[in-house]
Amino acid sequence: HVRPELDRMAEYIPGESQEAFSARTGIPVDQLIKLNANESPYGPAPQVVAALGNHFAYNNYPDTDSRALKKALAEYTGVDSHHIVVSHGSNELINLLWHIFLSVGDNVICCPPTFSLYTFITTFCGAYVLEVPRAEDYEIDVDAITKALTPETKMIVLCSPNNPTGNPVSEQDILALLDTGRIVMVDEAYTEFSDKPQGLAHLVPQHRNLIVMRTFSKWAGLAGLRIGYGIFPEWIVSYMRRAQCPFEVNMAGHIAAIETLKNLDYTLNNVRLLKEERERMFKMLASRSYFCPIPSQGNFILAEVDTEEVKIERIKQAVEQRGVMLRYFNHPYLSNFMRLTVGRPEHTDIIADALDSLDKER
Numbered sequence: 421h422v423r424p425e426l427d428r429m430a431e432y433i434p435g436e437s438q439e440a441f442s443a444r445t446g447i448p449v450d451q452l453i454k455l456n457a458n459e460s461p462y463g464p465a466p467q468v469v470a471a472l473g474n475h476f477a478y479n480n481y482p483d484t485d486s487r488a489l490k491k492a493l494a495e496y497t498g499v500d501s502h503h504i505v506v507s508h509g510s511n512e513l514i515n516l517l518w519h520i521f522l523s524v525g526d527n528v529i530c531c532p533p534t535f536s537l538y539t540f541i542t543t544f545c546g547a548y549v550l551e552v553p554r555a556e557d558y559e560i561d562v563d564a565i566t567k568a569l570t571p572e573t574k575m576i577v578l579c580s581p582n583n584p585t586g587n588p589v590s591e592q593d594i595l596a597l598l599d600t601g602r603i604v605m606v607d608e609a610y611t612e613f614s615d616k617p618q619g620l621a622h623l624v625p626q627h628r629n630l631i632v633m634r635t636f637s638k639w640a641g642l643a644g645l646r647i648g649y650g651i652f653p654e655w656i657v658s659y660m661r662r663a664q665c666p667f668e669v670n671m672a673g674h675i676a677a678i679e680t681l682k683n684l685d686y687t688l689n690n691v692r693l694l695k696e697e698r699e700r701m702f703k704m705l706a707s708r709s710y711f712c713p714i715p716s717q718g719n720f721i722l723a724e725v726d727t728e729e730v731k732i733e734r735i736k737q738a739v740e741q742r743g744v745m746l747r748y749f750n751h752p753y754l755s756n757f758m759r760l761t762v763g764r765p766e767h768t769d770i771i772a773d774a775l776d777s778l779d780k781e782r
């Protein structure tokens with residue numbers, strides 16, 4: 421018999437892969453514009469690619485303590501390296517952290533709509549999510565969170581800027597939640613695209629219960645290599661190290677992350693281009709009467725669709741004909757919403773063209 425909580429779980433289904441989309445639509449993979457998983461259209465710096473190709477030590481295991489990468493991350497984040505844990509994508513950190521703190525019957529607080537992996541891993545631990553929905557403006561409700569706490573609440577889970585709504589959590593709200601004494605986890609996967617790219621990492625050394633998670637998947641264009649890291653109070657670092665298998669971050673991941681941090685100007689310039697494009701995409705969406713886009717500090721925009729005016733299915737068909745992959749949500753917290761990853765200017769133009777063709781038919 422398997423553990424009973426597994427029977428309450430379904431497989432985690434991320435945004436469709438290019439291969440699956442291609443099989444479904446008949447459009448070749450090399451003609452697709454993948455804007456459904458918040459990846460970077462620019463990829464890593466050429467120096468990263470060169471360093472990966474020049475390296476000959478893939479026969480050896482990587483440094484399981486990630487000394488060189490943690491040193492570079494300490495410089496990048498301004499937080500001492502003994503607060504840092506490097507991981508196989510930030511997904512791995514979430515998985516480890518949840519297993520460290522959650523026993524069967526415990527709960528975590530999440531503020532939907534948000535990244536659904538938190539709920540998925542919670543179920544895997546035999547624990548429960550207490551949902552404290554966001555307000556109309558998608559801000560978290562600190563009072564409601566505080567009231568929802570139970571003796572079994574082990575963690576308050578926040579995402580800033582939030583996927584998929586794109587708004588950040590204020591430092592003031594985080595400080596108020598830290599006073600509850602619960603572990604407060606802030607997922608900063610998209611912080612480089614925000615108005616405060618340095619995020620909340622600097623607060624971690626002063627608090628026993630604050631955790632910040634980061635990734636190279638989005639801003640650094642390295643989603644395929646799976647490199648994440650977290651900034652933890654030292655006492656939690658010690659447990660994370662016990663929970664993690666050796667060599668989870670592979671040699672290529674180390675090389676790519678270190679080289680990215682050595683060539684920050686290149687990568688941060690791409691972040692700047694994406695932020696500019698985000699504002700252009702926002703205007704393009706807002707100019708159509710059936711879209712209500714939400715201002716975003718991530719590399720994506722969530723937009724509500726007025727389905728009285730246009731069916732989402734028609735929008736989907738128009739963009740998919742042009743090879744554009746987007747994310748569509750239809751659940752109680754997000755009914756009739758689309759999330760568009762910000763790509764290159766020409767990608768926005770193709771979406772605009774698809775929408776123009778729809779507008780002409782109406």
Ligand code: PMP
Pocket residue numbers: 457458508509510511512535579583607609634635636637643646647648
């Ligand atoms: N956190 C958030 C909020 C995300 O959106 C994602 C990617 N979808 C992740 C974490 C996972 O990132 P990684 O590639 O580092 O596992």
